[in-house]
Amino acid sequence: MKKILLILAVFSVSLFADFKTVDANAFAKLKAKGHPVIDIRTPGEWKQTGIIKGSHKMMFFTPKGDADLAEWFFNLGRLVKDKKEPILIYCAHANRTKSLGQGLVDMGFKNVYELKGGIENGWIKLGKKVVK
Numbered sequence: 001m002k003k004i005l006l007i008l009a010v011f012s013v014s015l016f017a018d019f020k021t022v023d024a025n026a027f028a029k030l031k032a033k034g035h036p037v038i039d040i041r042t043p044g045e046w047k048q049t050g051i052i053k054g055s056h057k058m059m060f061f062t063p064k065g066d067a068d069l070a071e072w073f074f075n076l077g078r079l080v081k082d083k084k085e086p087i088l089i090y091c092a093h094a095n096r097t098k099s100l101g102q103g104l105v106d107m108g109f110k111n112v113y114e115l116k117g118g119i120e121n122g123w124i125k126l127g128k129k130v131v132k
Contacts, residue, residue, distance in 0.1 A: 019105045020111045024126045027088060027115045035086040036079050039119070040100060045092055049119060050089070050130030060100055065071065083109045090115035 002042050022030070033068065039051050040060040051057065058075050062068055080087055087109060089097045097114040104112045116122045124130060 018110060019101045019114070021094070021114050021116045022129050023116045024123045025125070027090075027113065028128065029114060030086060030088055033086075034043075035088055037088040037090070038076075038079070040089055040091050040096055047132075049092075049124065050132040052119065052123060053129070053131045056088075061096055080109075081105075084111065086111040086113060088113045088115070090123070091118050092120050093118040 022035055031052070035051055037055045038058050039046065039055040040058060042061075042063050043057075044063070046057055056075075056079060058069055058072055058079075060067060060072050087104065089101060089104075089112065091097045093115055097118070101112045101114045117125070119130070
């Protein structure tokens, strides 16, 4: 009986949690509503391509590919006060954000959005501006 209740609890949480991939135009509309935008790339990547204006630079994976969980979640807690609040995340090509986004949903965040194609293929290629 306990196993069934646990399965139902996990299933019900996933029904209300949302991890979505959105194109650059939808991402820009969400950003315009004032939702936090988080760039999880490395400092070298920020320097190379610039960032989406207003983004919070919060490197998630180190250059060696390890997650820096303690610092990242500390900074996220300062930025996001409610797990129901939409969060917009992006990286270079939307590979790292898939892992992080699903992890955030699994942790109870309800509205996590990633930029389809990342900043390079999903934002810059469509002519959206960046700042250096």
